[in-house]
Amino acid sequence: MSYQNISEHIENNILTLKIDRPKKLNALNRETIQELHDALKSAKHDDEVMLVILTGSGEKAFVAGADISEFADYSPKEGKRLAADGQEKLFDYVANFPKPVIAAINGFALGGGLELAMAAHFRIASENAKMGLPEVSLGVIPGYGGTQRLPQLVGKGRAMEMIMSAGMIDAQQALQYNLVNHVVEQEDLLDFAKELAGKIMKNSMVAISAAIRAINANYEKGINGFEVEVKEFGHSFGTDDFKEGTSAFLNKRKADFPGK
Structure with a gap:
């Protein structure tokens, strides 16, 4: 453009x-x-x-x-x-x-x-x-x-x-x-x-997006940032990036995050 x-x-x-x-x-x-x-x-x-x-x-x-x-x-x-x-x-x-x-x-x-x-x-x-x-x-x-x-x-x-x-x-x-x-x-x-x-x-961009939402929640009136953190943390377990990140760690290799 x-x-x-x-x-x-x-x-x-x-x-x-x-x-x-x-x-x-x-x-x-x-x-x-x-x-x-x-x-x-x-x-x-x-x-x-x-x-x-x-x-x-x-x-x-x-x-x-x-x-x-x-x-x-x-x-x-x-x-x-x-x-x-x-x-x-x-x-x-x-x-x-x-x-x-x-x-x-x-x-x-x-x-x-x-x-x-x-x-x-x-x-x-x-x-x-x-x-x-x-x-x-x-x-x-x-x-x-x-x-x-x-x-x-x-x-x-x-x-x-x-x-x-x-x-x-x-x-x-x-x-x-x-x-x-x-x-x-x-x-x-x-x-x-x-x-x-x-x-x-080099890190999981999916996790970084979740961290941005959780950090920002602390500054939003009427929002419990801890609850948002728990929600985003739990959601992370269902992502492909989590599977890749934990697999790479356990197998002592560099993670190749799919961004999903």
């Missing part, structure tokens, strides 16, 4: 989705959100794709925020719909994606950009990366899950400070806060992400 604001590349079962609006520092607009949704929806049903890496074009920005020019004159009703549609189409869609999603943060990740990175299953940052949620400096709050996911990752106090101050933190501080998993040189960012992806993909 041809896109105007993103590019995609599949290699070794890894889909790299790159937000490609360099003149806007890869800011998210409605069209970009829709294109990312369409690309992810296609990848969800593509057996060739086992893992997704999200990154930005160039060396300055992952995503420098939302495209403010699109919603500067919105009414309260329109603003509410903007947040709800964006969360459904992209941010929650990424968070609950059945295949691993890694955010490779190659520069500024601000506002909606940091919210997109936080929706991914984990994050790797280049040393020049800077992150923050500056929305209150515009008279609004984060609307794509930022007030929910940031406290889950860094704790309530740090999230309150970051959001209230509208300030940025650098990659090393993000690592200290547990906002990112790794920090690497910018020129090594994608190679590191792909190397880590390779380690993940």
